[in-house]
Amino acid sequence: MPAAPARARAEKGRATRECCLSQRVTQQPTGTQAPGKVDMTLAAAAIELPSGQTMPVLGQGTWYLGERPARRRDELAALRTGLDLGLTMIDTAEMYGDGASEELVGEAIIGRRDDVFLVDKVLPSNASRRGTVQACRRSLQRLGVDHIDLYLLHWRGTHPLAETIEAFAELVDAGDIGQWGVSNFDLSDMTELLEAGGNSCATNQILYNLTRRGPEYDLLPWLREHRIPVMAYSPIEQGRLLGHPQIAEIAARHGVTPAQVALAWLLRLEMVAAIPRSSKPEHTRENAEARDLYLTEEDVAALDTAFPPPAGPQPLEML
Numbered sequence: 547m548p549a550a551p552a553r554a555r556a557e558k559g560r561a562t563r564e565c566c567l568s569q570r571v572t573q574q575p576t577g578t579q580a581p582g583k584v585d586m587t588l589a590a591a592a593i594e595l596p597s598g599q600t601m602p603v604l605g606q607g608t609w610y611l612g613e614r615p616a617r618r619r620d621e622l623a624a625l626r627t628g629l630d631l632g633l634t635m636i637d638t639a640e641m642y643g644d645g646a647s648e649e650l651v652g653e654a655i656i657g658r659r660d661d662v663f664l665v666d667k668v669l670p671s672n673a674s675r676r677g678t679v680q681a682c683r684r685s686l687q688r689l690g691v692d693h694i695d696l697y698l699l700h701w702r703g704t705h706p707l708a709e710t711i712e713a714f715a716e717l718v719d720a721g722d723i724g725q726w727g728v729s730n731f732d733l734s735d736m737t738e739l740l741e742a743g744g745n746s747c748a749t750n751q752i753l754y755n756l757t758r759r760g761p762e763y764d765l766l767p768w769l770r771e772h773r774i775p776v777m778a779y780s781p782i783e784q785g786r787l788l789g790h791p792q793i794a795e796i797a798a799r800h801g802v803t804p805a806q807v808a809l810a811w812l813l814r815l816e817m818v819a820a821i822p823r824s825s826k827p828e829h830t831r832e833n834a835e836a837r838d839l840y841l842t843e844e845d846v847a848a849l850d851t852a853f854p855p856p857a858g859p860q861p862l863e864m865l
Contacts, residue, residue, distance in 0.1 A: 605635025607823035612650030625654035639667035670703020678713030732862035760860030792852035809836035
């Protein structure tokens with residue numbers, strides 16, 4: 547792929563998406579507010595990345611999607627419904643279904659590439675300088691696109707971080723990716739990343755939800771200090787949060803679902819995005835409506851009691 551044309555196409559796509567995102571504003575409460583309570587609404591509609599580009603705060607995950615042909619129609623409809631509702635960030639990885647998820651995403655976004663903020667991930671085993679470039683171009687082929695907006699190292703592996711960073715820079719220069727980041731990096735990994743020359747890291751995608759609050763003690767403060775946004779995967783703990791009585795009580799009080807409460811808890815936080823997975827259009831709509839839920843101070847306090855924040859450092863968990 548010639549570098550100059552690819553870069554031009556990437557810049558055109560990014561400019562189109564940034565224009566759309568720049569028209570979004572921080573969402574303001576419109577519902578009824580209990581007397582004496584302060585609504586905790588969406589922190590912002592989009593997050594500014596270190597590069598100055600923006601990333602939607604609520605997107606769509608695709609782990610396990612694309613692996614079962616019988617579910618393909620529903621999964622495609624779920625992703626397209628998300629795009630219609632403004633969930634324009636789609637996260638995938640070469641690991642998911644050994645590329646099957648990428649192929650599903652590629653089919654879902656045909657004719658809509660300029661609307662999508664596309665996130666993909668390289669396996670650590672492929673993350674040498676040459677291997678990263680080759681893996682990215684295989685992903686581009688499966689996706690059927692000419693660039694990926696945000697390309698992540700899926701987790702820390704054995705290849706030197708400096709090699710992976712060099713490969714990311716090469717891909718940016720070629721127009722194959724817009725920017726790069728990491729996933730599942732703990733505090734020590736992040737400090738090593740910056741020491742290896744990773745000052746252009748755009749995000750750290752981590753396991754973060756009400757039951758996985760360990761990052762709040764040291765990792766999240768460090769990321770905020772360095773202006774590196776968080777992308778929270780498994781924000782509903784793969785469905786395990788849905789039956790918790792405290793979440794159910796708050797959901798009933800607001801007339802919403804437990805999933806929406808769990809998502810709203812994340813979306814109120816500065817510099818945090820979430821990528822819930824959905825395989826059906828109705829669940830995608832439910833996720834999108836979480837942007838309209840305003841948790842009160844009372845709600846947040848009750849969740850803190852049910853899911854206490856960490857009292858000390860904890861190793862970063864991952865799924």
